[in-house]
Amino acid sequence: MHSESDAATENHPEKQPLNFIHQIIEEDNRTGKFGSRVHTRFPPEPNGYLHIGHAKAILLNYGTAVKYNGKFNLRFDDTNPIKEEEEYVQSIIEDVKWLGADYEDRLFYGSDYFEQMYEYAVQLTRKGKAYVCDLSAEEIKATRGTLTEPGQESPYRKRSIAENLDLLERMKAGEFPDGSRTLRAKIDMASPNLNMRDPVMYRILHAPHHRTGNKWCIYPMYDWAHGLEDSIERITHSLCTLEFEDHRPLYDWFLIELDAYRPQQIEFARLNLTYTVMSKRRLLELVKKRYVNGWDDPRMPTISGMRRRGYTPEAIQNFAERIGVAKRDSTVDVALLEFSVREHLNKIAPRFMGVLNPLKIVIDNYPEDREELLEAINNPEDLSAGTRQVPFSRELYIEADDFMEDPPKNFFRLAPGREVRLRYAYFITCTNVIKDSDGNITEVHCSYDPATSGGDSPNGRKVKGTLHWVSARHARTAEVRLYDRLFNVENPGGEHFLEQLNPTSLTIVDKCYLEPALAEQAVPGFRFQFERLGYFCIDPDTTPTKLVLNRTVTLRDTWAKIAQKQQK
């Protein structure tokens, strides 16, 4: 996965600084804390689709394992059957693989360990460190205390070990209704760390589980299960996000009381990105309320959305490396993500010409019945990609933006009397502008210089602009979906985050024109560049009779900036 960066590192032997996690790991390796073993994992709950924030975590865990010749597990944290679905399991597996994080044969489920977890619970109960509590959810809440006041001990806290064991057994056997009892750890109701105030370990839930079916009617809480899962898999370094820092003492308490193997948890800051939201809750809301067309809508920051939009795994890997990892809350500029895709696509994407907003050009001195095939380079960044033939004829489409009747000073494109180059074709000069009765330009007439075939002038004559074009007679058509940022504000959030949505995040161009060579190799997922416009890919909505394109990202556009400044 790190081929590019590895090459870069070899060329520039100055050592890269270690992030704080790798510093800890190297220290652990030095002291032999885990016998120099490194084993990480990515533990998603299958209750939603993965997003770019998860990609950071996946790549950090996987990259760490690779860096230290260790292992990496994928493990589903599936302890709540009410929220979890098989559909999410499948999407997560697909996304993790696509990102290049290879877990080999180590795909696990927390639910695989339910039996072992139960035995651990019995062990703790037998030790007098856990008890069955008959308090209702409301009562537990009421006796937990507050941030500044201690909680009160449950009246059931002093039950005998024998009674606890019996009750726990019967909870498991299904004798009690949902919510009637819980198994709680007996720790300290006065702890300033609320997680230590006799946390619930098991709740009764008569609900089928996507893996274990009806076998269980008590399910472990995350705080009870998670540390055990890492322990059972002999994970050395449990990387997780900041909000679990307060839970670490609890995980350690469980494992110490159980005398079980104990991983080192290290917390890092989750990723935030400008102009989007990252919480599963908000993403789900966008999907459910149809503000977007599903989890894989190309405007979503989900892995599946980005894949559909045309992002490459390499682009995301490079992005993840660039943003680094630290403990402070941060919001990465989405421009860095866009830079990462452009950088990769620039190297690998074949070029084509396509016109989004057509303006018809007629070349008056080019014979009506003549057509020719012109050779075009597929990728100037990679000559091994070869060349292709592009048909040329008398009537063409160019981008409407590439013509101005009354151009400002630094407009280099077509204008009355102005000569420009048609990419890989000829120099043309604008001779006439045709308008309809409303004054709209309907057609532009030009003459061409036959001596400039291929786009070079024999007399060294220079031209300022180069335009892309498509022969009208040969043009194929497609629907193009243009995406813009999902939100209008840099840091969307709060109760009314839906009001911050960008109403024009999706623009559909019903009919764009493109050269035949593209239509011939257009299969869903195919990524390419429309010269001067941006990177695009073929959307899976494509049918044999209709091509659908997604714009991944525009090219950097210097003219757009100049034009914007002139407007002000």
Add this chain to the structure above:
RNA sequence: UCGGGGAUCGUCCAAUGGCAGGACUGCGGCCUUUGGAGCCGUCAAUCUUGGUUCGAAUCCAAGUCCCCGAGCCA
């Protein structure tokens, strides 16, 4: 208010007592058959106040601000 974390260019990450550096963005230039790419340059930061030290982003003290925590969610 209690506990846990955090504060370095606009943004993200480095510097681990010794010249505050890199990337993105912005700006300027060179180059260009993509106003793309590439190349070069440039603006731009140590939360505050004290202290220790020859020397502090780094160590100490006090303060300020931000984030997380009171699910039978994860």
